[in-house]
Amino acid sequence: MGITRPFRKETRPRGLARLDLWLFRRVAKTELPIVDNALLPLTRAANRSKLWVGIAAVLATSGGRFGRRAALRGLISLGITSALVNLPAKWIARRARPSIKGVPEARRLRRLPTSYSFPSGHSASAFAFATAVSQELPVLAAPIFTLASGVAYSRVYAGVHYPGDVIAGAAAGSALALATRRFWPRAPKDPINHGVTFETNRRQGAPTGRSVTLVVNPSSGPALSRDPSDSLETLLPEAKVLSADGEDMAELLKQAAAGADVFGVAGGDGSVNCAIEVASETGKPLVVIPAGTLNHLARDLGLTSVREAAQAVANGTTSTVDIARIDGKPFVNTASLGTYPELVDYREKLESKIGKWPALFVALVKVLREATPIKVELDGEQRQIWLMFIGNCLYQPAGFAPVWRERLDDGKLDVRILSAEHPFGRTRFALSVLTGTLGRSKIYDQMVTEQLKVRSLDGPLRLACDGESFDGTDEFVIVKAGEQVQIFVPEPPENA
Numbered sequence: 001m002g003i004t005r006p007f008r009k010e011t012r013p014r015g016l017a018r019l020d021l022w023l024f025r026r027v028a029k030t031e032l033p034i035v036d037n038a039l040l041p042l043t044r045a046a047n048r049s050k051l052w053v054g055i056a057a058v059l060a061t062s063g064g065r066f067g068r069r070a071a072l073r074g075l076i077s078l079g080i081t082s083a084l085v086n087l088p089a090k091w092i093a094r095r096a097r098p099s100i101k102g103v104p105e106a107r108r109l110r111r112l113p114t115s116y117s118f119p120s121g122h123s124a125s126a127f128a129f130a131t132a133v134s135q136e137l138p139v140l141a142a143p144i145f146t147l148a149s150g151v152a153y154s155r156v157y158a159g160v161h162y163p164g165d166v167i168a169g170a171a172a173g174s175a176l177a178l179a180t181r182r183f184w185p186r187a188p189k190d191p192i193n194h195g196v197t198f199e200t201n202r203r204q205g206a207p208t209g210r211s212v213t214l215v216v217n218p219s220s221g222p223a224l225s226r227d228p229s230d231s232l233e234t235l236l237p238e239a240k241v242l243s244a245d246g247e248d249m250a251e252l253l254k255q256a257a258a259g260a261d262v263f264g265v266a267g268g269d270g271s272v273n274c275a276i277e278v279a280s281e282t283g284k285p286l287v288v289i290p291a292g293t294l295n296h297l298a299r300d301l302g303l304t305s306v307r308e309a310a311q312a313v314a315n316g317t318t319s320t321v322d323i324a325r326i327d328g329k330p331f332v333n334t335a336s337l338g339t340y341p342e343l344v345d346y347r348e349k350l351e352s353k354i355g356k357w358p359a360l361f362v363a364l365v366k367v368l369r370e371a372t373p374i375k376v377e378l379d380g381e382q383r384q385i386w387l388m389f390i391g392n393c394l395y396q397p398a399g400f401a402p403v404w405r406e407r408l409d410d411g412k413l414d415v416r417i418l419s420a421e422h423p424f425g426r427t428r429f430a431l432s433v434l435t436g437t438l439g440r441s442k443i444y445d446q447m448v449t450e451q452l453k454v455r456s457l458d459g460p461l462r463l464a465c466d467g468e469s470f471d472g473t474d475e476f477v478i479v480k481a482g483e484q485v486q487i488f489v490p491e492p493p494e495n496a
Contacts, residue, residue, distance in 0.1 A: 021098070021162070023156075023162075023163045024098050024156060024162050024163060027156050027157055027163070028103045028104075028159060030157075038150075039107075039150065039153065039154040039157050039158070040107060040109075040154070040158065042147075042150050042151055042154050043109070043122065043151060043154035043155060043158055044109075046122050046125070046126060046151045046154075047122075049078055049082065049125050049129075051147075051151070052074065052075075052078055052125065052126070052129040053075070053078075055071075055074075055129075055133075055144075056070075056071040056072075056074050056075050056129075057071070059071040059074075059133070059137075060072070063137070066136050066137055067136075067137065069136045070132070070133045070135075070136035070137045070140070071133075073132040073133070073135065073136055073177075073180055073184065074128075074129045074132040074133045074177075076132070076180055076184075077128040077129060077131065077132035077173070077176060077177035077180055078125055078128055078129050078132075080128075080176050080180070081124050081125055081128035081172065081173045081176045081177070082121065082124075082125055084172075084176065085119055085121050085124040085125075085169060085172055085173070086115065086121040086124075089118075089119055089172070090115055090116040090117075090118065090119070090121070091116070093116060093117075093118040093119070094116050095116055095117045095118035095162075095165070096116070096117060097112075097113070097116075097117045097160060097161070098117065098159065098160075098161070098162055100112075100159040100160075103158070103159030107157060107158055107159070108158065108159060109158050109159075109160060112160065113160055117160075117161055117162060117165050118162075118164070118165045118168060119165055119166075119168035119169035119172055120152065120155050120161045120165040120166040120168070120169035120170075121169065122151055122152070122154075122155050122161075122166075122169070123148075123151065123152040123155060123161075123165070123166040123167075123169030123170045123173065124169035124170065124172050124173035124176075125173060126147070126148035126149075126151040126152055126170070126173065127145075127148050127152070127169070127170040127171075127173035127174045127177070128172075128173030128174065128176055128177045129144075129148070129173075129177070130144040130145045130147070130148040130174075130177075131173065131174040131177035131178060132177040132180065135177070135178075135181070135186050136186065148170070152166040152169070152170055153166070185397050185403055205313070205314055205315055205316025206236070206238075206239075206261075206262060206313050206314065206316070207314040208236060208237055208238040208239075209235075209236025209237060209238045209239025209310075209313065210238045210239075211260050211261040211262065212236060212238075212239040212240070212260055212261070212262045212263070212264065212287070212313060213239065213240040213241075213242065213256035213257075213259060213260035213262075213263045213264075214232055214236075214239055214240070214241050214242065214256070214263070214264045214265070214266060214287060214289065215242045215243075215244055215249070215252050215253050215256050215263070215264070215265050215266070215271075215275075216228060216229050216232070216241060216242065216243050216244065216265075216266040216267070216289075216291070217244045217249060217265070217266065217267030217268070217271045217291070218243055218244070218245045219245070220266070220267035220268040220270075220271055220291050220292045220293070228266045228289060228291050228306045229241050229243060229266075231306045231307070231310075232266065232289070232306060232310065235306065235307060235310035236310050236313060236314075240256075240259075240260070242255075242256060244267075244271075249271060249274050250274050250277070250278070253265065253274060253275050253278045254278055257278050257279070257282045257284050258282075260284075261284070262284065262285055262286075262287060262313065262488075263275075263278070263279075263284060263286065263287070264286060264287025264288065264289060264309075264313075264488075265286070265287070265288065265289065266289035266291040266306070267289075267291050267292055268291070268292020268293055268294065268295065268467070269292060269294060269295065269296050269297060269333055269466040269467050270292075270466055270467050270468040271292065272288055272292075272297055272298070272332065272466070273330065273331060273332065273465065273466040273468065275288075276323060276330050276331075276332050276485055277330050279485040279486075279487075280323055280330065280483055280485055285318055285485075285486040285487065285488060286485055286486065286487050286488070287309060287312070287313055287487075287488050288301065288303060288309065288487055288488070289303075289306055289309040290303050290304060290305065290306070290309065291306070294467075296333045296334075296466075297321075297332050297333055297487075300404070300405055300408060301319060301321075301408070301487060301489045301490075302489055302490045303489065303490065308490055309488070311490065312488040312489055312490050312491075313488050315488075315490075315491050316488075317488065317489055317490065317491045318486040318487060318488055318489065319408070319486070319487055319488075319489040320408075320409045320484050320485075320486060321408045321409060321484060321485055321486075321487050322392055322393060322408060322409050322410070322411060322480060322483070322484055323392075323483040323484060323485060324390070324392040324413060324478070324479065324480050325477075325478070325479055325481070325483075326390065326463055326465055326472075326476065326478045327463060327472040327473055327476035327477075327478075328476070329463075329465055329470065330465075330483075331392055331465035331466045332392055332408075332466065332485075333391075333392060333466050333467075334389060334390060334391050334392065334402075334465070334466065335390045335392075335463065335464060335465035335466075335478065336387065336388060336389050336390065336463070336464050336465075337374070337376075337387075337388050337454070337461050337462075337463050337464070337472070338373075338374055338385055338386055338387035338388055338418070339371040339386055339387050340387055340389075340464055341461075341462040341463055341464040341469040342371060342462065344464050344467065344468070344469040345462070345469050346366055371386065373385060373386050373420030374456065374458050374461065375456070375457040375458050376454055376455065376456050376457060376458075376461075377453075377454070377455040377457065378417075378452060378453070378454060379452060379453050380453070382457070383417070383419070383421070384419070384420045384421050385417055385418060385419055385420055385421075386418040386419070386420045387417070387418040388415065388416070388417050388418075389402070389414075389415070389416040389417075390413055390414070390415050390416075390452075390478055391405070391413065391414030391415075391416075392408075392413070392414075392480075393405045393407055393408055393409070393410045393412060393414065394406070394407070394410060394412055394414045394448065395414050398446060402414070402416070409484065411450060411480055411482070412448050412449070412450065412480065413448070413449050413450060413451070413452065413478060413479075413480055414446075414448060415446065415447045415448070415449060415452060415478075416444070416445070416446045417444070417445040417446070418443060418444060419442070419443045419444070419445060420443075421443075422442055422443050450479070450480045451477060451478070451479045451480070452477070452478045452479075453475075453476075453477050454475070454476055454477070454478065455474065455475045456474040456475070459474055460472060460473050460474045461473075461474065
């Protein structure tokens with residue numbers, strides 16, 4: 001037996017319901033054939049959120065770092081909103097659908113919805129996605145909200161919702177999308193040049209790239225990204241550009257540093273990490289060319305393109321960046337132990353087959369389901385933990401979603417620990433993340449230090465730094481020992 005579509009008998013509504021019915025009838029009397037050709041396909045495209053998932057796919061593949069963030073925040077907001085609005089909210093309100101007697105035949109949907117009317121799920125999903133995307137990509141706010149408004153209006157125009165339904169749905173969707181910032185803060189768009197000390201050294205400027213050797217890792221970056229070698233040869237015609245395709249990256253970087261006054265690397269954070277070791281050993285300034293997937297260090301230094309990196313070399317402006325070490329291995333962004341190295345290893349096994357981001361998602365699900373805590377001593381105190389995050393310099397904000405740093409030379413380690421010493425640890429972690437209360441949870445600890453001694457009670461540990469995993473020992477030190485490196489950066493605004 002099928003589900004009967006819930007219609008309301010139009011019998012003397014009062015107050016706002018009366019206004020809602022009047023507005024609905026006014027829209028029903030509107031005859032705009034041109035609008036029919038646009039709104040009806042639009043409302044069909046929004047069924048099951050196909051429209052928003054398609055836009056998310058485009059943003060993720062072609063929108064760069066903030067495009068990926070926008071796509072992910074949009075899909076998360078969409079999922080939360082759909083789960084809350086289409087199930088409990090509609091069930092609580094139980095408002096019947098409007099009668100379609102006065103709606104022209106040409107604009108009626110072929111399949112009429114069978115759920116309750118209030119609030120509008122289509123409108124909630126549309127505004128959740130639009131609000132989420134516009135937080136990360138404000139430039140898309142006008143077109144994405146126009147599209148969302150079109151979807152919302154189409155639901156009234158097709159006769160399946162009252163105006164009040166879509167207004168409530170839009171408000172709910174926007175509120176839930178804004179609430180995602182509780183557990184996933186929005187990243188700043190501007191480079192971090194307000195806290196970093198910039199030192200201008202014109203003697204190191206090389207407008208044509210004379211005495212500069214650059215090593216390119218062609219395997220870095222998204223699958224469709226271009227090899228930056230040609231651009232570098234055009235922008236710095238006298239620079240020597242080497243490809244690490246099939247070569248040992250560390251050895252090639254050492255050769256580059258030995259034969260030039262300035263050397264650099266084009267790749268992701270793993271490639272940069274390799275170059276940092278060479279820069280520390282030789283004392284030579286380093287060029288960081290963003291050519292990876294995330295480019296954390298380059299982004300923090302304000303380097304967002306190959307052209308900006310080349311211009312920094314030409315200007316000769318450098319910045320001082322701290323180097324931290326875990327078990328002797330250097331890192332300039334983050335290091336970790338516990339479940340994260342397992343995630344990195346499993347992702348690397350899959351990414352050549354299904355791509356990096358799908359591999360990361362599959363790896364995350366596997367690790368969350370199968371991971372076991374590790375037993376360690378931290379400065380002599382025995383602990384059982386799921387994960388330890390170590391930031392090179394202090395990260396913001398507090399909690400387990402660190403996003404940005406205000407300085408890259410503060411001499412500090414930012415240590416964040418997810419404890420496994422309390423019952424229902426994984427459940428409590430998930431709930432505290434969703435509610436934005438992780439910083440106050442008993443399963444979360446945070447400290448600022450310059451050195452931390454670690455001894456594993458489970459044997460040698462698998463460690464990770466700057467996105468690369470490696471085999472560590474069972475007893476080691478995480479330390480900031482005053483090591484620094486000079487990296488070329490854009491000129492600060494006041495000197496530009």
